[in-house]
Amino acid sequence: MTQAARPRPVPIAPDAANEDRPETGPAYELIELLFFAYRDFVADPDRILAEYGFGRAHHRVLHFVSRNPGLTIAELLDILRITKQSLNRVLKELIEQGYIEQRAGTSDRRHRLLTCTAQGEGLAHRLAGVQGQRVRRALAEVGPALRGPASRFLLAMIEPEERAAVTRLIAAQGRTLPLALDEPGP
Template identity: 60%
Template sequence: MFGLIESMFFAYRDFVRDADRILASDKFGRAHHRVLYFVSRRPGLTIAELLEILEITKQSLNRVLNDLLERSYVVTRSGETDRRRRQLYATPQGDALIAEIAAVQSARFEKAFAELGPGARPQAIAFLQAMTDRPDSDAGDMASPEDRSRLASP
């Protein structure tokens, strides 16, 4: 009953430590990483969408987002159809930092899969996604398909 819980803790602890080392040399924290990561991965993301993914308040988000804007890791553009919406884009500098961190984290995955043999990768992906709440599982599920695809853990 307990082995999995501990393994989850240790695996995530070490996984995040990979990122922390790189972030520290750039004077960024974990919160900056999370924001920059999703902006880099989903160009044109809006503030509201980012808040839903991260599950934090806009005040917490703005603090780190402003750091990223000031240091030109992220830029914003007003939405074309709705100019109230600010769409976020990573700059080449922002993309580069995300790629650097992703490289070491991917190396950790590759090392694990090399130990575990073929088939481990799709099994790991399936496992992690099965561990994640999906919006249709417990809620009313009234969202349109386009909305759902945006909310679903990608």
């Protein structure tokens, strides 16, 4: 069986490709760059996760539980926007293999508070480490002056009604983002 020929990349000329398009037309260049950037952003962790028999859902759970110790299952479901059924399978595996602990809430015993074990923290840190290297390398290539605009662009990609919640979540972890898109970035 022969492999299909790979399509040749289309060169991206800054703004030239959009000169004859109305503002409402698809921003294909940015859409495709986001697809490729995401593909490569998750590729490094995917290789590590495969060593453990885990997937991207495991990564997301580990990331947010690690960054927010004591997170409830309801809060995690809200962050991830997944069904309780899909979270249950992933969470069960992470708990059974010793990466996450679950305990009853102090004020409401029905709440299940999630924390990473030392093993879970180690894996979450390893995964964030490779992604952090990629982000730092990209920022070094484009220059530190773009860090603020890049943060504002990504914040603008989030649904407007969700931006405050995302900003609060990141701020709770000791990080800062512009509270509004017209504020100067970090």
